Amino acid sequence: MSTVLQPKFAVSESGPTSRRLIPLGPKRVLPYFPPIDSGNTLLTDTTISTSRELVQGLIHSKTKSVLAGSSKSGKTWILLDLAVSVATGTKFLKWPTHQGRVLFINLEIQRQFFRDRLRSVLAKRGMAPEVNGLDVWTLRGQETQAGTFLPQLTALIQSEGYSLIIIDPIYKLMVGGSENSPKGVGILAHGIERLMDRSGAAIVYAHHFTKGNQACKKAMDRMSGSGIFARDADSIITLTEHRMEGCFVVETTLRNMAPATPFVVEWDHPTMVVRPDLDPADLLTEGRADGNQAMDFLFQLLSRKPMTTTQWQGEAAAGGVSRATFFRLKAQMEASRQIIYHLPTKTWIIRGRPVPRETGETGETGETGETGETSETSETSETSETGETPETPETPETPETPETPTCAPA
Numbered sequence: 001m002s003t004v005l006q007p008k009f010a011v012s013e014s015g016p017t018s019r020r021l022i023p024l025g026p027k028r029v030l031p032y033f034p035p036i037d038s039g040n041t042l043l044t045d046t047t048i049s050t051s052r053e054l055v056q057g058l059i060h061s062k063t064k065s066v067l068a069g070s071s072k073s074g075k076t077w078i079l080l081d082l083a084v085s086v087a088t089g090t091k092f093l094k095w096p097t098h099q100g101r102v103l104f105i106n107l108e109i110q111r112q113f114f115r116d117r118l119r120s121v122l123a124k125r126g127m128a129p130e131v132n133g134l135d136v137w138t139l140r141g142q143e144t145q146a147g148t149f150l151p152q153l154t155a156l157i158q159s160e161g162y163s164l165i166i167i168d169p170i171y172k173l174m175v176g177g178s179e180n181s182p183k184g185v186g187i188l189a190h191g192i193e194r195l196m197d198r199s200g201a202a203i204v205y206a207h208h209f210t211k212g213n214q215a216c217k218k219a220m221d222r223m224s225g226s227g228i229f230a231r232d233a234d235s236i237i238t239l240t241e242h243r244m245e246g247c248f249v250v251e252t253t254l255r256n257m258a259p260a261t262p263f264v265v266e267w268d269h270p271t272m273v274v275r276p277d278l279d280p281a282d283l284l285t286e287g288r289a290d291g292n293q294a295m296d297f298l299f300q301l302l303s304r305k306p307m308t309t310t311q312w313q314g315e316a317a318a319g320g321v322s323r324a325t326f327f328r329l330k331a332q333m334e335a336s337r338q339i340i341y342h343l344p345t346k347t348w349i350i351r352g353r354p355v356p357r358e359t360g361e362t363g364e365t366g367e368t369g370e371t372g373e374t375s376e377t378s379e380t381s382e383t384s385e386t387g388e389t390p391e392t393p394e395t396p397e398t399p400e401t402p403e404t405p406t407c408a409p410a
Contacts, residue, residue, distance in 0.1 A: 055095045068237070077272075084122065107144060108172065151194075234254075235256075243320055244320055262281075301319075
């Protein structure tokens with residue numbers, strides 16, 4: 001005699017969001033779970049709609065994303081640029097966006113400095129100093145431990161209609177915890193999941209890289225702490241240093257979208273600009289030279305021969321000095337009167353070196369000021385009191401280029 005198993009629970013259909021398992025006997029009510037779909041039901045269900053792409057090709061609505069990079073790589077600036085882009089429906093880097101309301105949860109920058117950053121981003125983008133649809137909640141110094149803060153945040157904003165919620169940075173939600181703990185990070189991830197589910201918004205947060213050379217690691221393995229950070233996110237955006245100083249390779253790891261081609265951006269305060277001329281495969285594989293080394297390199301280039309700004313910047317770029325760094329160091333060298341601009345030949349020379357004549361012959365040494373190209377205050381030449389031309393210092397030898405280290409096989 002066969003035994004028929006009777007179900008102990010039935011599904012209530014009292015509303016679109018109240019479907020739950022209810023007991024058929026004196027049993028405790030279970031929390032809400034969705035029903036099990038048969039494959040055919042899932043395939044033929046026309047009520048299922050695809051989430052819209054808040055950032056086309058990068059971020060869907062109601063998903064979780066992480067922006068990761070090394071310390072001080074401009075993550076907050078990039079997230080602020082993203083916030084402005086979505087709030088105004090304008091392009092973010094190379095991706096179009098759909099306009100939506102944005103909440104930026106600022107856990108790190110003081111309120112007055114965040115205001116200044118927002119003003120500068122709007123000015124750089126040619127926008128008026130106002131932005132509708134962007135809210136900022138500055139909580140630096142407040143108690144924001146994930147276990148208590150995220151439920152409170154969820155209750156506060158779940159009906160506000162935000163399309164995007166940015167949390168910067170995520171480690172501020174782990175007060176007293178360890179980002180290396182799978183349990184702690186799992187609790188954090190679950191809290192963010194509930195915030196996303198209740199609010200209907202896409203959640204984007206900032207995280208940091210481990211220390212050391214990142215070129216030998218897969219993009220999603222560069223993040224510090226538990227692997228849950230990488231496994232839990234629907235979209236991962238990484239900023240890894242490029243060989244060209246001031247530039248970063250943008251790589252994406254996408255769960256629900258087609259793979260995207262990496263590209264390079266350059267820091268051009270206060271935003272990043274896309275550099276299609278640079279190779280994203282050319283990652284920095286060794287320590288970055290400091291500012292003094294870069295300035296020494298510019299001196300070495302100019303000590304070989306006088307050069308126009310375009311020539312000098314071109315050779316500097318070939319040696320790994322970004323455009324922004326070149327002009328910053330050039331301005332310092334000019335302000336400290338270490339270099340002069342020779343107007344007749346439109347070239348830069350090191351102060352005290354012979355000034356080239358228009359015919360290319362060596363003339364007097366540069367000592368006095370003269371206006372140079374691009375309306376920059378510079379110097380021209382005159383002879384010393386004795387009328388003699390100072391002896392030309394020896395040209396410093398160019399240091400040997402160190403071999404590029406290779407990544408060990410996995």
